[in-house]
Amino acid sequence: RAKRQGKNTVCFFNAGMDRAVRDRRTLENDLRRAVESDGIALAYQPVLSVETGQITSAEALARWTHPSRGAISPETFISLAEESGLIDRLGDQLLRRACTDARDWPSHVRVAVNLSPLQFVSGGLVGRIRSVLEEVGLEADRLQLEVTEGLMIRDVERTFGQLEQLRGLGMQVLIDDFGVGYSSLSYFQRFSFDKVKIDKSFVDTIATSHTSRAIVQSVVELGRKLGMGVVAEGVETEEQMRLLLECGCTHLQGYLFSRPIAADAIRHLLARDSGSADHTVDLATTGV
Ligand code: C2E
Ligand code: MG
Ligand code: MG
Ligand code: MG
Secondary structure, three states, X not given: OHHHHHHHHHHHHHHHHHHHHHHHHHHHHHHHHHHHOOOOEEEEEEEEEOOOOOEEEEEEEEEEEEOOOEEEOHHHHHHHHHHOOOHHHHHHHHHHXXXXXXXXXXXXXXXXXXXXXXXXXOOOHHHHHHHHHHHHOOOHHHEEEEEEHHHHHOOHHHHXXXXXXXXXXXXXXXXXXXXXXXXXXXXXHHOOOOEEEEOHHHHHOXXXXXXXXXXXXXXXXXXXXXXXXXEEOOOOOHHHHHHHHHHOOOEEOOOOOXXXXXXXXXXXXXXXHOOOOOOOOOOOOOOO
């Protein structure tokens, strides 16, 4: 009897594993189909300059609405794309879309595109970005590339080499989610980032933690000395904004100013933001 029960348990366990594997495979197939039909969308979140109060860039953030499961988080489908070999194709597609959308924006506004570490592996990235810019007709200096620190643990020299080339072509390179993960200050010895994006976790706690505030201050100081702007991401409250301004952050981004919005909406917002010479977004007003 015990033997039989054991056997059943094993069968049940296997069935559970089978289902998990099947679910994953199904989602992967759905993602492949979505990529093939150009079905992954982009939302854009503005980034404001502290100095001028104006929007100086907008970050492109991938969005997938699954036909039956609804919205799937980018963390989930980007890592699925990375694991299933879809990331190069998806990355190219999103880059092309972001550049095409940005062509309609005022020329002082840049578009920021997030890159997966895996997009640096094949070796063809620099050439592909170049031809996208050429085909779309967007100047290289309108494009910002956001890379994470996780990037660096893969093949450091190869990756920095490609980033160097991209920067040489006129693109800005930003280090994203700075201060979490595999942070190493030695990256700054090997590569000149244009901007540092301080991870949201420090912004979240800046009003309650002296440590967070000290870290933000130090990153700003480092940025000043190395000629890098410092962007605070995930700013949600006026209190956080006040402290970040006090620390000397050069750029702010977060729900306090705007959530990520559709391409049409950002185009209208940008037209309004730069419509009159002296109109600027008031840093103290919520809900742009
Ligand atoms: P990230 O690049 O660090 O993007 C910032 C994330 O914080 C976005 O989440 C954004 O919607 C969210 N955020 C911004 N301001 C606030 C705020 O005030 N409060 C809160 N609670 N959240 C805020 P999202 O869009 O879910 O993206 C998550 C991550 O997925 C991104 O982090 C990025 O690592 C990755 N991702 C998104 N789109 C792409 C893409 O096109 N390519 C790649 N490779 N990764 C992407
Ligand atoms: Mg980012
Ligand atoms: Mg970030
Ligand atoms: Mg992040």
